[in-house]
Amino acid sequence: MxxxxxxxxxxxxxxxxxxxxxxxxxxxxxxxxxxxxxxxxxxxxxxxxxxxxxxxxxxxxxxxxxxxxxxxxxxxxxxxxxxxxxxxxxxxxxxxxxxxxxxxxxxxxxxxxxxxxxxxxxxxxxxxxxxxxxxxxxxxxxxxxxxxxxxxxxxxxxxxxxxxxxxxxxxxxxxxxxxxxxxxxxxxxxxxxxxxxxxxxxxxxxxxxxxxxCLRYALARGFAYGQGPSQSCAARTPPDAPGVIGWMAVGAAQAVAYGAAAGLLWAIRSPRRAAMLDRSVQGLGKLFWGDRFAPRLYGGA
Structure with a gap:
């Protein structure tokens, strides 16, 4: 075998x-x-x-x-x-x-x-x-x-x-x-x-x-990746509510901080702008972790 x-x-x-x-x-x-x-x-x-x-x-x-x-x-x-x-x-x-x-x-x-x-x-x-x-x-x-x-x-x-x-x-x-x-x-x-x-x-x-x-696909996948920690806490038996809340707080901070940095880098056309935007989008994923927000990237979708 x-x-x-x-x-x-x-x-x-x-x-x-x-x-x-x-x-x-x-x-x-x-x-x-x-x-x-x-x-x-x-x-x-x-x-x-x-x-x-x-x-x-x-x-x-x-x-x-x-x-x-x-x-x-x-x-x-x-x-x-x-x-x-x-x-x-x-x-x-x-x-x-x-x-x-x-x-x-x-x-x-x-x-x-x-x-x-x-x-x-x-x-x-x-x-x-x-x-x-x-x-x-x-x-x-x-x-x-x-x-x-x-x-x-x-x-x-x-x-x-x-x-x-x-x-x-x-x-x-x-x-x-x-x-x-x-x-x-x-x-x-x-x-x-x-x-x-x-x-x-x-x-x-x-x-x-x-x-x-392309950037569009990478950001969609980055958002889905960001959802992972919050979703994992929610999927436990029983659900880990403090963990979900903690990750949502982290996500909100990331979305604001990295989003502001991404805007500045985009204005000056920095080569780092896409990476910073990806971090901001991952933060949004932690915040909006429900399936209804998730991009459909696989299978029949």
């Missing part, structure tokens, strides 16, 4: 999917692994994208109900291994990626580890915000493997599910169109004492599509 299941959810990205799958299957130095692709498009199509790839380790399943949490849950349920790695369909795993995740998880005694992400932007990316967008989609961390105090997103991660007592569908389907399903899960696990780690050599490339390589 495989020791690692690599889960790749996909939604209408045939070129990215093929690149992601080929990079996963090319991994060397890792324990036995399988690759599970979850086709989350109602009309299908992943089979055509993967035509010609013949590998016994590759399994394609269909989950026609569009939604990021539902797709991850389908891959989780289909996985047979005690360790699950997540690779997104816009990512390419570099050589040694899977072995580095597995080694860091073991050596650090962690429950979940995350790896670095380098951004590949399209040539059409606006020059004024190119540096900001490159950093926005990237993920950086310590130069060496290390224990982390906090968590990152699910793409380029590995979870040791045997010690976490998770359900067969650990990602909240309420986040299907909103995203943040990983934040909700990892925040809950942090509250229960889960240990996070950084796999410094588990590097992937993220190919940002033209539709997302």
């Amino acid at each position: 495989a020791r690692i299941s690599v889960v790749i959810p996909t939604f209408r990205r045939p070129d990215g999917l093929r690149r992601a799958v080929e990079s996963a299957l090319a991994q060397e130095g890792a324990p036995d692994f399988e690759v599970i692709v979850v086709d989350n498009a109602p009309e299908g199509g992943a089979d055509r994208a993967l035509a010609g790839i013949k590998d016994a380790r590759l399994t394609l399943i269909a989950e026609p109900n569009p939604g990021v949490a539902t797709a991850r849950n389908a891959g989780w349920a289909a996985a047979v291994a005690p360790r699950i790695a997540f690779l997104d369909d816009d990512e390419e795993a570099l050589p040694g990626w899977l072995a580095a995740l597995d080694t860091a998880l073991t050596d650090l005694g962690a429950d979940i580890v995350f790896g670095p992400i380098d951004t590949v932007l399209p040539e059409t990316t606006p020059a004024a915000h190119r540096d900001f967008l490159k950093g926005f989609f990237a993920r950086t961390g310590p130069a060496e493997d290390a224990v982390l105090d906090d968590y990152h997103g699910c793409g380029n991660s590995m979870i040791a599910r045997e010690g976490l007592s998770l359900t067969a569908a650990p990602f909240d389907a309420k986040a299907d169109q909103l995203g943040g399903e990983d934040d909700l899960l990892f925040a809950m696990l942090k509250h229960k004492g889960a240990r996070f780690g950084w796999a410094s050599r588990a590097r992937v490339l993220e190919y940002v599509p033209e539709s997302r390589a």
Whole structure:
């Protein structure tokens, strides 16, 4: 039986999917692994994208109900291994990626580890915000493997599910169109004492599509990211009302302070203006954390 299941959810990205799958299957130095692709498009199509790839380790399943949490849950349920790695369909795993995740998880005694992400932007990316967008989609961390105090997103991660007592569908389907399903899960696990780690050599490339390589999308996603802390407190049983109020207060302060700074930087056309505006928008997310305010960025939306 495989020791690692690599889960790749996909939604209408045939070129990215093929690149992601080929990079996963090319991994060397890792324990036995399988690759599970979850086709989350109602009309299908992943089979055509993967035509010609013949590998016994590759399994394609269909989950026609569009939604990021539902797709991850389908891959989780289909996985047979005690360790699950997540690779997104816009990512390419570099050589040694899977072995580095597995080694860091073991050596650090962690429950979940995350790896670095380098951004590949399209040539059409606006020059004024190119540096900001490159950093926005990237993920950086310590130069060496290390224990982390906090968590990152699910793409380029590995979870040791045997010690976490998770359900067969650990990602909240309420986040299907909103995203943040990983934040909700990892925040809950942090509250229960889960240990996070950084796999410094588990590097992937993220190919940002033209539709997302713009300030409008980044700010919408930044707002959704900002909602995470408040939503995580509200989702606890019972809800952590003081935590919600605290994060809302932090968000209000951030929105005002960073918003004023962003206005000044915009007036002088500073290259830092987009980053400051992003911080202000994240503050607004903490303040207006309800689902009715959340941008629909995934699934059928």
